[in-house]
Amino acid sequence: MNALTLVEAVRLALARALADDEQVLVLGEDVGLDGGVFRATEGLLERFGKDRVVDTPLSESLFVGLAVGLGAQGFRPVVEYQFMGFIYPAIDQVLNHAARLRNRTRGRLTCPIVVRAPYGAGIHAPEHHSESMEALFAAIPGIRVVIPSSPAKAYGLLLAAIRDPDPVVFLEPKRLYRVAKETVDDDGESLPLDRCFRLREGDDVTLVSWGASTKETLAAAERLAGDGIEATVIDVATLKPMDMETILASVEQTGRCVIVHEAPLSGGVGGEIAAGLADRGLVHLLAPVRRVAGYDTVVPLARLEAHYMPSEARIIEEVRKVMAYQ
Amino acid sequence: MNALTLVEAVRLALARALADDEQVLVLGEDVGLDGGVFRATEGLLERFGKDRVVDTPLSESLFVGLAVGLGAQGFRPVVEYQFMGFIYPAIDQVLNHAARLRNRTRGRLTCPIVVRAPYGAGIHAPEHHSESMEALFAAIPGIRVVIPSSPAKAYGLLLAAIRDPDPVVFLEPKRLYRVAKETVDDDGESLPLDRCFRLREGDDVTLVSWGASTKETLAAAERLAGDGIEATVIDVATLKPMDMETILASVEQTGRCVIVHEAPLSGGVGGEIAAGLADRGLVHLLAPVRRVAGYDTVVPLARLEAHYMPSEARIIEEVRKVMAYQ
């Protein structure tokens, strides 16, 4: 048993997967000697050698396509994109190939690959280092999109992603990389890729979030509890395919829902959740479904980024509005 | 006055824009002598010369970046991607640069560019030629996403897109390129980029769609009218930023809404609309908001594609379900 940060848990899962399955490879820029810019791969080169932990040239259009070839040959490559801001050249290969290879060959060739990238604002990083664009991937059929919210979830979900026989985009909330430790047992147990996590139970309102925003969401829930408003907090975790059932079940009880995500409001994954509620949850809704999200703007540079991200205060304000409906 | 097909209207708008403003350029693969694979640029090379109508090499990562440079210098490039299936390498430049240039330079450099591409299934095209991935662009802050549904709208909206001072992704429903003619007056009048179109008026239910799916949606509405169900049909047309007000106003009257789009259900733009209803329209909703959409699958090849696209029958079925609520 071990108290680890989220980034340490990522590293532990990678090491475990590399040790357990010799088909697993780690590829990316600076993943070798440097151990990755966030140290997620620190020590892996030394332990597993340069055939398993591969520094790549600076070629973001290449990596997923390379992984598709490796995957078709039975490897399980885990590709790191250094920041989400540099992952967009990969969308072509994710959408046109990784997501389709099994389907278009009727199962003859498969694509058991994982594409990792840190995402999100809040660490005073340079331009292009702070976006939350998970919606781009959640719109692509044929893949999974996973975002962990804690060290233990990072460990279990990343193991599951690596073992999954299909392509998984695994986005890591870098704002949480080092903020808190959690006990992570290196037991090789994976977590399910088709289920939300209930982080908190409460009968009055359902708060739905994922990744870094679970932090402010949980904090808001605690504060609201002080005022007698008890919230269920759901961590969606697997954004695609999404476990809408757990969310619906909770809203059936509470009748109220606030969705919190750091990505821009319009076109964000929150819309999909709200749409599910407008359809299958409608009869239970006692109040409008509100979304607290990043604005529909470019994420501002460091001086203003704190104003961009959904804050505890904004969440509380929306919950109060939602509670005001009878 | 002229009865034109949609693709002819696109061509007319391009010609008009090239004639009116010498800063306008047309770039893309085969846009010159060949006139584009759908003939959207036919005759433009002959009329405007090779400095205004530029055949490019096969370099999809380049075009939008090239347009960013041209745009910063005051040109208004209109870039054609031959099919939406080949546009994904452009997302990097759209998101990281085109959408941000004005903002990050505080208005010093701007990006008055248009990125055109035909999208959608239904013409028995080869693999990768049938996707509807407008959601990828609708998730990007700082751009506009426009989809016309008729020849006259194609003309007016494309002119507006070209004249707009900011980047516009203009997606053309290729299934409608030649299905019907409409009178298009080459009067140089553009259409607004921030307003839905009401294609049909009815008090019982609001049908919301855009692009190619408006065809089946309108057909369904006519059929339903035969049974006494009168639908308002809204063509969203400008998906980003979106005119939610028109949709809300209609649902306020009808209390019922079915959204129809060809893109995959999950992560599609329909989710954003339903989310708007679950929030600001909730009090008026008499029935669940249903979405009739492409499935969350890879678009099947030609033999099965008809089963993929939302059909008139599926729309009618959903409307009936929605009407059944009291």
Place this chain on the structure above:
Amino acid sequence: MTEVAAFRIKYYRCLDPNGALVGPLPDLLEEPAALIDLYRAMVLTRSFDAKAVALQRTGRLGTFASSLGQEAVSVAAAAALAGEDVLVPSFRDQGGQLLRGVSMEELLLYWGGDERGSDFAGPREDFPICVPVGTHAPHAAGVAFAFKLRGEARVALCLFGDGATSRGDVYEAMNFAALQQLPLVFVVNNNQWAISVPRARQTAAETLAQKAVGAGMPGCQVDGNDAIALRQVIGEAVERARSGGGPALIEALSYRLSDHTTADDARRYRDDAEVTARWKEEPIGRLRDYLVGKSQWTKEDEEKLLADCAAKVDAAVERYLAMAPMPPGAMFDHLYQDLPAALRPQRDALEGETNS
């Protein structure tokens, strides 16, 4: 000022357009059977292409990309491979695919709009046809990387067109292949056109072979209408790659005698006269002239071959046309290994709808 590096691009040819031998004779000539195999494969490809175009014209096939005039490139490339190697083809490589054991029926299914066409019964590890130009080059690098990591003496071969050489991902794949010294041969079928864009307006580079220089690997040109030279040069590159010598780029200078695809009308942008002139260089007549000259091929052989090809093609077409489409629900079958619970209602709805 000093010179720090120098590069030379060479051009290879064995048969001139009249089928006469030029230059040093390749080892390959000592295997007449191999030459005849090449010849047969090219003729079969041409028969298949002609039939596929006819099927499209009569509404029984979707858009199709004929390889008319370029049969030598794809066939010679495939002939240079061992069975356990992996072919990563473009969308115009039916010649090589057929030689590798992809069936005509599969190819027709694919172009007819049926995913089962990419479930090759023969070369199970070969990649399917790639439509988004050049996007398969990274796959080939991945496959070759797999071979290298496992220490297998296998080679990947990736075919693409002149247009594809302008794609950044093709460059990235070549650069990576050279860096890792992968067992990977890139063959560019420079058929002089990318739809309406002629070779000269694709790049200012004097040759496409020199794309290899920027990537850090050897590159050369071969007469793409000369099956013997192609087979020889590609074969040498394949065996060099197999034995750890790293990747290479081979530019085959061919010509697209047909429209780009059945959806194209090349007369909009190129002169018929140019095409007519190029017919004199086409690879099948050239090799036949050589074989006939060497008395390795007779008129009877030719007639029998043509009849054989026609029979094979016709039989495949019949099987193709007889094949019922998959049920609509099949679009969910191989989306994931196991359909996630969240998607089951969609499949059920589709099946309900189409059963009713």
Place this chain on the structure above:
Amino acid sequence: MTEVAAFRIKYYRCLDPNGALVGPLPDLLEEPAALIDLYRAMVLTRSFDAKAVALQRTGRLGTFASSLGQEAVSVAAAAALAGEDVLVPSFRDQGGQLLRGVSMEELLLYWGGDERGSDFAGPREDFPICVPVGTHAPHAAGVAFAFKLRGEARVALCLFGDGATSRGDVYEAMNFAALQQLPLVFVVNNNQWAISVPRARQTAAETLAQKAVGAGMPGCQVDGNDAIALRQVIGEAVERARSGGGPALIEALSYRLSDHTTADDARRYRDDAEVTARWKEEPIGRLRDYLVGKSQWTKEDEEKLLADCAAKVDAAVERYLAMAPMPPGAMFDHLYQDLPAALRPQRDALEGETNS
């Protein structure tokens, strides 16, 4: 087998590491004032870099990329441009940017997390700093294309690192520039490292200059620690481009004496000994040695320059630190020319929240 093309990569140097002249003398030497300007600009850059790193270490600046040891490349490139030309810089080109008239305050604002830092009061058409590696190469092609289309005798110059040469979009931009014979000069600051990846593991190509061969344009190497050679060779390429001679790629062989950025610790992956050795080649001491040797520079000049630089940097830092952040609502100000109605409620909510 015939040779169809041949390419040579040349290397240029004027000053050896001791500041002694080698090889043929460039015209530039006839303008001592120009050399002294180069020298001053490099020294200012180094002062600025040192201060910026110090600010970051004390929490008053964000992540920063020092150009320590590479001042000559960026400064010489900018010096080769006319005012109406356009610089399209990477994220390590403060040297060139300062010379072009970008203010230190603007650079500090940018790295301090304030968009106003890219609203250059000086070179209004220059592109802002580009963080996504290589993605600015297409912009440079667009700018140069604009010049060509308008028939203007202006040039765009694009700077990037060795790592960027592995990016497909950089290749695509170079290929297009050559095809269109654009007035565009690409300068690669080959500082031997892309974070932890050494030059040798970026590409198997013997030189980065030869990336030009694949793209179809001339390429050469220059000693990147030799400001004179750089200014001369880049200047020639700029003037050739200006007069319609098309683009070129110039590889400047430099060395990154600092960490990659303030967020990096280079000792994790490279030997201090390597860095120590490279200090002997750095460009500022080298040019000073030359100038002092020619009696064009004295100890007093040096002292005065250092004091001047320190004063300028300090004054800029003061202005930077005194500058209040923009109001939060500013994030909506330049999103579109006119904020669409659909977004106004969001801006109002943000402003309401932050005013309360």
